[in-house]
Amino acid sequence: MIRQAGRIVALVGVVLVLLLIGILKFMQIEIDALKPLISGTPWLAWLYPALGEAGTSYLLSTVEIATALLLIASPWSPRAGVAGGALATLTFIVTITLLLAVPIWEAGSGGFPWLNATGSFLIKDVALLGIALFVLGESLDRVVDGPIKAQSIRR
Secondary structure: OHHHHHHHHHHHHHHHHHHHHHHHOOOHHHHHHHHHHHHOOOOOOOHHHHHHHHHHHHHHHHHHHHHHHHHHHOOOOHHHHHHHHHHHHHHHHHHHHHHHOOOOEOHHHOOOOOEOHHHHHHHHHHHHHHHHHHHHHHHHHHHHHHHHHHHHHHO
16 A cells, blocks of 8 residues: 555656646746756757757657656556656656756855755756656566466466
8 A cells, every 4th residue: 555655656746747847848937947957968959059949948848748648647558658657767867967967066065965956956857767767667567467467367
């Protein structure tokens, strides 16, 4: 019972983050907030010349909202769980890599381990990555085990 409650809370938590932040990425305030993160990250900076600032934010938003919707469907659809878990895993891996590219330590307090606002915002994605991997793994097991269990029931 506690395990099931934990699974539900974890899934709702990751869905809320993806939905709420995904919706915000359609707003100018979030488009502006992304500028130092994307332009300061060499492996993401190409998005601005390709799509523009708003287009990049809209793309990220669309991916995050689609991922959230797939994760919402994951308890009933293992395939949606695989797709949502894979997209969430990719999303959180990308955001975690920002920790390597942008300043995340509070300079005035002596640096490590004091995170600045950017570091505090990004560090949560390590936990969200764990949830995404859990959903992906669980959904993959359900996709693989589904046909096997169905065959054994028919025998």
